[in-house]
Amino acid sequence: MSLTQKDIEIANRAADQFTRLYYSTYDSPTRVDDLPAFYRASSSLTWNGNPYQGAEGVRELLSKMPVTKHEIQSFDCHPIPGSQPPSLLVTVSGTVIHGRGPAGNPANTPSKSVDGQPRVFSQTFMLVPDPTAPQTKAGEVAKYYVNADTMRFVGWYVHF
Numbered sequence: 001m002s003l004t005q006k007d008i009e010i011a012n013r014a015a016d017q018f019t020r021l022y023y024s025t026y027d028s029p030t031r032v033d034d035l036p037a038f039y040r041a042s043s044s045l046t047w048n049g050n051p052y053q054g055a056e057g058v059r060e061l062l063s064k065m066p067v068t069k070h071e072i073q074s075f076d077c078h079p080i081p082g083s084q085p086p087s088l089l090v091t092v093s094g095t096v097i098h099g100r101g102p103a104g105n106p107a108n109t110p111s112k113s114v115d116g117q118p119r120v121f122s123q124t125f126m127l128v129p130d131p132t133a134p135q136t137k138a139g140e141v142a143k144y145y146v147n148a149d150t151m152r153f154v155g156w157y158v159h160f
Contacts, residue, residue, distance in 0.1 A: 003081050014144060015077035015090045018127060023070040023092075032062045038146045045149045066099045071118075088127040088144065093154075096121050120154040 025034050036055035039045070045052040045061070052061050072094040079086040095118040126148040133143030 003079055003086065007079055007086060011079035011086060011088055012077050014085075014127070015075060015088055018088075018090065018125075018144060019072060019075045019092055023072060027068050027070055029067075031068075032059055035059075035062060039149075040145055040147075043146050043148065045146075045151075047151050048153055069097045071095045083129065085129050087129065087147070088125075090125045090127060092123045092125070094121060095119060121151060122154055123149065123151040125149050 022035075022038060025031060025038070028034060036058045039055040039058050041054040041056075043054050043058075045058055047061055050061075052058060072092060074094075075090060075092045077091075078089040080089060097116060097118050099116040125146055127144035128147045130143040130145045
């Protein structure tokens, strides 16, 4: 099954919608409850080399992490032929601040600490069509869930 230009346009719209919704949810005060809904029990997440399994693994990771603020610089989407709608490989890059930013750090925080400093990251998602979602019509963006997710800092290493 080959992809059409329309398939690629719809996939890019889906990736744009996903990226906006995912990171706004990630940065929200309710993220521990809301972000796991993007995943299923069979989903895998590798966060800076540390594996987590399913929605519960995502919840576990988020519960140990300080608040975040993501700034997305770019994303790229590659539809994977073989199903209709196709699965999507989405790569996102940007910066993230963990904590309240440099001004929110305690006074005794070392000036070279990464706490509260913007960190460059790269994150790759394999999104697959959600078989439990209502059928979409031609030209509509399908409903997807995160089947696999790999996030890496570019530069320093942080462990939560």
